[in-house]
Amino acid sequence: MSDNGILLDIKGLCVSFFTEDGIARAVQDVSFSVKKGKTFALVGESGCGKSVTALSVMRLIADPPGKIVAGEINFDGRNLLELSDQRIRAVRGNRIAMIFQEPMTSLNPVYTVGEQIVEVIRLHQKKEEAEAWDIATEMLRKVGISDPAQRVAEYPHQMSGGMRQRVMIAMAISCKPELLIADEPTTALDVTIQAQILDLLDELQEQSRMSILLITHNLGIVAERAEDVAVMYASRIVELSDCRSLFDQPLHPYTQGLLQSLPRLGFTGKRLYTIPGIVPEPLRFPAGCKFHPRCPIGCNDKRCQTVEPQLRLLDNGRAVACWFAPGYERPDDPKI
Amino acid sequence: MNSDPNTNGFLLKVDDLKTYFPVKKGLLRRTVGYIKAVDGVSLAVKPATSFGLVGESGCGKTTVARSILRLIPVTSGRVIFDNTNILAADASHLRSIRSGITLIFQDPFGSLNPRMTVGNIVGEPLKVHKKITGPALTEQVRLILSKVGLPADAMNRYPHEFSGGQRQRIGIARALVLQPKLVICDEPVSALDVSIQSQILNLLKDLQQEFSLTYLFIAHDLAVVQFSCDTVAVMYMGRIVEQASAGELYNNPLHPYTVALMAAIPKINVSGQASTHRLKGEIPSILNPPPGCPFNPRCPFADGRCFTQNPPLVPVSGRPEHLLACWHI
Numbered sequence A: 001m002s003d004n005g006i007l008l009d010i011k012g013l014c015v016s017f018f019t020e021d022g023i024a025r026a027v028q029d030v031s032f033s034v035k036k037g038k039t040f041a042l043v044g045e046s047g048c049g050k051s052v053t054a055l056s057v058m059r060l061i062a063d064p065p066g067k068i069v070a071g072e073i074n075f076d077g078r079n080l081l082e083l084s085d086q087r088i089r090a091v092r093g094n095r096i097a098m099i100f101q102e103p104m105t106s107l108n109p110v111y112t113v114g115e116q117i118v119e120v121i122r123l124h125q126k127k128e129e130a131e132a133w134d135i136a137t138e139m140l141r142k143v144g145i146s147d148p149a150q151r152v153a154e155y156p157h158q159m160s161g162g163m164r165q166r167v168m169i170a171m172a173i174s175c176k177p178e179l180l181i182a183d184e185p186t187t188a189l190d191v192t193i194q195a196q197i198l199d200l201l202d203e204l205q206e207q208s209r210m211s212i213l214l215i216t217h218n219l220g221i222v223a224e225r226a227e228d229v230a231v232m233y234a235s236r237i238v239e240l241s242d243c244r245s246l247f248d249q250p251l252h253p254y255t256q257g258l259l260q261s262l263p264r265l266g267f268t269g270k271r272l273y274t275i276p277g278i279v280p281e282p283l284r285f286p287a288g289c290k291f292h293p294r295c296p297i298g299c300n301d302k303r304c305q306t307v308e309p310q311l312r313l314l315d316n317g318r319a320v321a322c323w324f325a326p327g328y329e330r331p332d333d334p335k336i
Numbered sequence B: 001m002n003s004d005p006n007t008n009g010f011l012l013k014v015d016d017l018k019t020y021f022p023v024k025k026g027l028l029r030r031t032v033g034y035i036k037a038v039d040g041v042s043l044a045v046k047p048a049t050s051f052g053l054v055g056e057s058g059c060g061k062t063t064v065a066r067s068i069l070r071l072i073p074v075t076s077g078r079v080i081f082d083n084t085n086i087l088a089a090d091a092s093h094l095r096s097i098r099s100g101i102t103l104i105f106q107d108p109f110g111s112l113n114p115r116m117t118v119g120n121i122v123g124e125p126l127k128v129h130k131k132i133t134g135p136a137l138t139e140q141v142r143l144i145l146s147k148v149g150l151p152a153d154a155m156n157r158y159p160h161e162f163s164g165g166q167r168q169r170i171g172i173a174r175a176l177v178l179q180p181k182l183v184i185c186d187e188p189v190s191a192l193d194v195s196i197q198s199q200i201l202n203l204l205k206d207l208q209q210e211f212s213l214t215y216l217f218i219a220h221d222l223a224v225v226q227f228s229c230d231t232v233a234v235m236y237m238g239r240i241v242e243q244a245s246a247g248e249l250y251n252n253p254l255h256p257y258t259v260a261l262m263a264a265i266p267k268i269n270v271s272g273q274a275s276t277h278r279l280k281g282e283i284p285s286i287l288n289p290p291p292g293c294p295f296n297p298r299c300p301f302a303d304g305r306c307f308t309q310n311p312p313l314v315p316v317s318g319r320p321e322h323l324l325a326c327w328h329i
Helices: A050-057 A085-091 A113-124 A129-142 A161-173 A191-208 A219-225 A243-248 A253-261 A302-306 B061-068 B091-098 B118-130 B134-147 B152-156 B164-176 B194-211 B222-228 B246-251 B256-264
Strands: A006-019 A022-035 A039-043 A066-075 A096-099 A179-183 A211-216 A228-233 A236-242 B012-025 B030-045 B050-054 B076-081 B101-104 B182-186 B214-219 B231-236 B239-245 B314-316 B319-324
Touching: A006 A050, A006 A211, A022 A039, A022 A050, A022 A066, A022 A211, A022 A228, A022 A236, A039 A050, A039 A219, A050 A066, A050 A179, A050 A211, A096 A161, A113 A129, A113 A161, A129 A161, A161 A191, A191 A211, A191 A219, A191 B256, A211 A219, A219 A243, A228 A243, A228 A253, A236 A243, A236 A253, A253 B194, B012 B061, B030 B050, B030 B061, B030 B231, B030 B239, B050 B061, B050 B222, B061 B076, B061 B182, B061 B214, B101 B164, B118 B134, B118 B152, B118 B164, B134 B152, B134 B164, B164 B194, B194 B222, B214 B222, B222 B231, B222 B246, B231 B246, B231 B256, B239 B246, B239 B256, B246 B319
Parallel strands: A039 A211, A039 A228, A096 A179, A179 A211, B050 B214, B050 B231, B101 B182, B182 B214
Antiparallel strands: A006 A022, A006 A066, A228 A236, B012 B030, B012 B076, B231 B239, B239 B319, B314 B319
């Protein structure tokens, strides 16, 4: 049993997709850990590998074409990648639950929401049907749905988007998971509803001390809700830090660029900062540091163009993968 | 007969626009009620400026845009564009008006025909509206592609070969190739990655300056609208509830909905905790709006009059450019 306060510890995770066009290395050498009762955010743009990382924790990578090529995913001291399919099913949805971006498509339209929650409960816990229904109703009440006794018998189409996301959360927490993976949980929702859902997750976390792995592209959500954060770019973590330090003093040029390019309320300048170029596709990653073609510092540097910097722990406890980050370079590094 | 001298230097003037959708029920498909998607919207846009419409899903902002172009039947009101009432124009006239108003869509994947080359996609409006063909067409397409930052060889390639941001550039090129006076941008960046959004927002600004374009900018993201627009109008349930210059709206938001909308945006510059200023509940069904101010079920200040009378949109005293629809000022 791990007693260092760490619930999920991912080490050197590599996930590849073997396609007709070649091998897409979607996740490369990703390592991070999620503390008990805390929120860890994985942030990045589309295709950076953040969702693939989350699906790997759930062991939901479709094989073929995908494959977890290397690494460990230690959950509460056990490597999930070594568990049999049967054993992983006992963990998935039970001790680790997941909510998805699309509350419209992740619920089954032909069953009532109650039936869908009851299914989860009875799959993992030895409960009588009637008791499971009581729990389902209680869960709906807990996620802030009014008239839960009546709503439990409704179909997903009778509910609004925000309500459906509440149902998804009710389903996810019905077995009191220790880890909740929330993959873009509010991206499809309006901002006022988004705030309500994030508040709800905060409350539930406070009550049950569950850990949350929050996957998002929205840096504002990260700043407000997470304790620790990893920034992913083109399959790798490029910066890993506690939240406050990251926003106070981003170390990686990609993080710096992202933060500068966001339109902020009250911004009065004429132009926004831009990161030039586009996000590379996994089949066409550039050599060297994958960010170098878009990087203001690295675009003309020989080493950045040829040698990829690894994520490295700095003396101040933060980790970054950039040759030019202060304190990164070591004497035995290649010089070009 | 359609001309109207009272547009006072505005390129686009919308007066009391109402677009209702009938709700039909039963065997005989009787109309049992109306969805008031746009319920009395008035706005005026000066040439070479940007007017932003912001609001949550279902507030009617896109319906306003489609009504202006008469892409859907309008219930009542007037839309004066370039001294012509669009809503009263006949079919052939409407066609020529539409060549002066173009649209940039949200989805850079769904709005480009995958079987057409980029050159054909961008050139088609010229063929249809201006009857330009051959080398002259190619030349104009080449020019506009370079203006939006696409390589010259893009002409002979297909949309699937481009990334989301580049596809949005193709959409922008198609919208600008006719040299329109008014461009309606409907959520132009909400489908794009963060690092690409700022590229497109800057591009839209640059093009506006170069071609003196007028934008009607529709988005749900208040920060994006505030950056891109001179004037911002906040919509809620088919009405404008507050309107002011972008700076004024940010510095001095008055409507409780605007305040809540701003508070709900997750911010990166506050350290620590999220704002606790929260709206309760969801947007009520537009089929069955509450009596009085439609915001009253979610409003922390609602009392007496708010439950019986819908407040009109009127200038705030001392600030003629700041319009507000709220009994509590």
